[in-house]
Amino acid sequence: MTTPPRDLAFLRGLTQSRSRGGAPITRRDALRVGGLSAAALALAACGVQGKKVAPPAPSAAAGYWADKTKHGTLRFANWPLYIDKDGKRYPTLEKFTKDTGIQVTYQEPIQEMSTWFGKIQPQLAAGQDIGYDLMVMTNGFQLGKAIALDYLAPLDLAKLPNFTANAGDKYKNPSYDPGNVYTVPWQSGLTGIAYNPKYIDGEITSIQDLWNPKYKGKVGMLADTQEVANFGLFLLGIDPDKSVQADWEKAAQKLQEQRDAGIVRKYYENDYVDALVRGDIWICMAWSGDIYQQLAEGKNLKFVVPQEGATIWTDNLCIPKTSQNPVDALALMDYIYQPEIAAKIAEYVTYITPVPAVQDVIKADAAKATGEDKKALELAANSPLIFPSDSDLAKLRTYKVLTPAEEKVFEGIFQPITQG
Amino acid sequence: MRRKIAPYLLILPGGLWLVIFLVVPLVFMASVSTQEGDIVNGFVQTFRLANYTDALVEFKTQFLRSVGYGLAGTVLTIALAYPVAYWIAFKAGARKSTYLLLVLLPFFVSFVLRTVSWKFLLADDGILLQPLKGLGLLPADFHVLQTTAAVIGGLAYNYLPFMILPIYVALERVDPRVVEASYDLYASRRDSFTKIVLPLSLPGVFAGVLMTFVPMTSDYVNASILGGPANTMIGNIIQTEYLVNNDYPVGGALSFTLMAAMLIGIFVYAKALGTENVLEAAAR
Numbered sequence A: 001m002t003t004p005p006r007d008l009a010f011l012r013g014l015t016q017s018r019s020r021g022g023a024p025i026t027r028r029d030a031l032r033v034g035g036l037s038a039a040a041l042a043l044a045a046c047g048v049q050g051k052k053v054a055p056p057a058p059s060a061a062a063g064y065w066a067d068k069t070k071h072g073t074l075r076f077a078n079w080p081l082y083i084d085k086d087g088k089r090y091p092t093l094e095k096f097t098k099d100t101g102i103q104v105t106y107q108e109p110i111q112e113m114s115t116w117f118g119k120i121q122p123q124l125a126a127g128q129d130i131g132y133d134l135m136v137m138t139n140g141f142q143l144g145k146a147i148a149l150d151y152l153a154p155l156d157l158a159k160l161p162n163f164t165a166n167a168g169d170k171y172k173n174p175s176y177d178p179g180n181v182y183t184v185p186w187q188s189g190l191t192g193i194a195y196n197p198k199y200i201d202g203e204i205t206s207i208q209d210l211w212n213p214k215y216k217g218k219v220g221m222l223a224d225t226q227e228v229a230n231f232g233l234f235l236l237g238i239d240p241d242k243s244v245q246a247d248w249e250k251a252a253q254k255l256q257e258q259r260d261a262g263i264v265r266k267y268y269e270n271d272y273v274d275a276l277v278r279g280d281i282w283i284c285m286a287w288s289g290d291i292y293q294q295l296a297e298g299k300n301l302k303f304v305v306p307q308e309g310a311t312i313w314t315d316n317l318c319i320p321k322t323s324q325n326p327v328d329a330l331a332l333m334d335y336i337y338q339p340e341i342a343a344k345i346a347e348y349v350t351y352i353t354p355v356p357a358v359q360d361v362i363k364a365d366a367a368k369a370t371g372e373d374k375k376a377l378e379l380a381a382n383s384p385l386i387f388p389s390d391s392d393l394a395k396l397r398t399y400k401v402l403t404p405a406e407e408k409v410f411e412g413i414f415q416p417i418t419q420g
Numbered sequence B: 001m002r003r004k005i006a007p008y009l010l011i012l013p014g015g016l017w018l019v020i021f022l023v024v025p026l027v028f029m030a031s032v033s034t035q036e037g038d039i040v041n042g043f044v045q046t047f048r049l050a051n052y053t054d055a056l057v058e059f060k061t062q063f064l065r066s067v068g069y070g071l072a073g074t075v076l077t078i079a080l081a082y083p084v085a086y087w088i089a090f091k092a093g094a095r096k097s098t099y100l101l102l103v104l105l106p107f108f109v110s111f112v113l114r115t116v117s118w119k120f121l122l123a124d125d126g127i128l129l130q131p132l133k134g135l136g137l138l139p140a141d142f143h144v145l146q147t148t149a150a151v152i153g154g155l156a157y158n159y160l161p162f163m164i165l166p167i168y169v170a171l172e173r174v175d176p177r178v179v180e181a182s183y184d185l186y187a188s189r190r191d192s193f194t195k196i197v198l199p200l201s202l203p204g205v206f207a208g209v210l211m212t213f214v215p216m217t218s219d220y221v222n223a224s225i226l227g228g229p230a231n232t233m234i235g236n237i238i239q240t241e242y243l244v245n246n247d248y249p250v251g252g253a254l255s256f257t258l259m260a261a262m263l264i265g266i267f268v269y270a271k272a273l274g275t276e277n278v279l280e281a282a283a284r
Helices: A008-015 A027-045 A058-065 A091-100 A113-125 A141-148 A161-166 A207-211 A225-235 A245-260 A272-278 A288-296 A326-335 A339-349 A358-368 A371-381 A390-395 A404-419 B002-032 B050-058 B060-091 B093-108 B111-121 B129-134 B148-172 B176-184 B189-218 B221-226 B234-244 B248-272 B278-283
Strands: A073-077 A103-107 A134-138 A183-195 A219-222 A264-268 A283-287 A302-304 A310-318 B035-038 B042-045
Touching (some): A058 A326, A091 A326, A113 A134, A113 A141, A113 B234, A141 A310, A161 A326, A183 A225, A183 A288, A183 A339, A207 A283, A219 A225, A219 A272, A225 A245, A225 A283, A264 A272, A272 A288, A288 A302, A288 A371, A339 A358, A358 A371, B060 B093, B093 B148, B111 B148, B148 B189, B176 B189, B189 B234
Parallel strands (some): A073 A134
Antiparallel strands (some): A183 A283, B035 B042
16 A cells, blocks of 8 residues: 655645635624624614613602702794684793793694604703604603603602592593693594494494495505504404403404405594595594584584593693703693683693693683684583593593513504504 | 825714614614513513514515515516616707606696596596496496505506616716617627627616615505405515504514615625626616
């Protein structure tokens, strides 16, 4: 047996790449590898920080307010048409300035909760001023997130005597913010059924009617998953607040059937009112204030709280933690809880006010007024859309409060319906 | 020395702009697309590529639908735009610029407003459908809004000028003497068009396709205003994932998949059309 000659060049060729031989890594290679690892590093470093917090101790509010002082200015972010307006003036805010010396910059940048939260979330996460000291947020996923992420200032309830004295009991201590730690209600509203009697014969009383094949292609549902889900649950006789995943799946199945049968024309955001007035849809899920405003303009529409139940939601005043003028914001929060002030706002926005005494104030105003004003005020004072009857109130339920993990499941179940 | 630096100085503002507002967000987005978590507890980088497959499986219908709508919209815009561009380039005479201005005029009105105005025009009992229904020409439950046709029509309408202008530019540059020469060589009008004018205008069509197909496919305004539950496009899904669900990884994965799909599609298209260089064609 002979040993084959060892060909060193051959061996080297087998073990090392040809062009470079044993030479060290070239500069270009180094750069290339460096670039890659820098990119990898960037990829790894870009994690998005979460910041879940435990609920604050009662002393947290005291700690937050200890070094805060009144500045005499306030920047207020609200939804459009959501405070009394006279031409370009805001009478309630002007009166507030006169009474307290606080100048208010009032803007209406909020169109929808999800987009609003998307806009302010990065700044709040970075601990930066969002440009507003007071804002209005609906009880829902985004408010839940804002609380869980510690974006809101804990309120000093001792500085809110009007709220304590005048807010109705059912508007205090809500399930989405127990003890009013971060929020006080601005206005509430109902999600019920609206329909156009021009196209629909007889009275609508039941959520079943939204599933009626007679109205195929003429039914409007809301795109908001919490809204749609609640109606699916009501249809099955389930209280949303007590519902569990199995209930959600059953409700989703019902909603899917409604959709697959071609009954639903569209899942609307806030554009359903036009569609209803124009006749694109005949019957739909609707928000009470929207329909009231149409009624006040003399449109022939009907709004009902269906027998199975309806949703009550609340828009809340809250102060971002990064607010520059929190003391001034707190002053306005309390100010609007005086019945006369709350009445002025309610007369204009025509949603449900959290101050029950307002009904008497509006009645008194109506007694004093004449002509058109008198008619409008009487309509408001007696409207079940602004002052729901006790039997209606008994049928109202809120959105279920969900943890982030539950929310993911919930959205996973209901979003495919509205998103197709 | 100065001569060497000057070009770089020229590219500096635009280059910085792109790096800061395109490259950095893209890297960030690529990172987010492989993370896991939720907004309250935070997202952690786990290099989870399954985000891509999960998102694709869940939303494949909307993906295919968007590509379908993009293609249909593009074909429709070509069909509408080519004759208009042809007419302006060859027949409009001295008033070319007036007609071009007319083509652009709708762009002086906000995109959303133009789309919303369709809702009034096409309402079930609106000024267009009501009379036709009254005459019995259409069944009472006929509607246009919230249908596929409305969304594709809206897309074609909104992006039409982006197709007319590049085709016009290409046609405008066709040398009339070449066309004359074709007649001298006994070409029929039809031959002259298919063999001379059409091939010469293809780069314009290509540029038009680039400028309409890509934004149409990722559009979400038309689907949300004119569409119904069965018309949701991938743009609507991405918007929901980002802004409503705050599910950044899924949103990121979808955005990247869409980007990749369109880049591949465009390059295949370029090869098929025999245009070696995509950017060169677009620049022509």
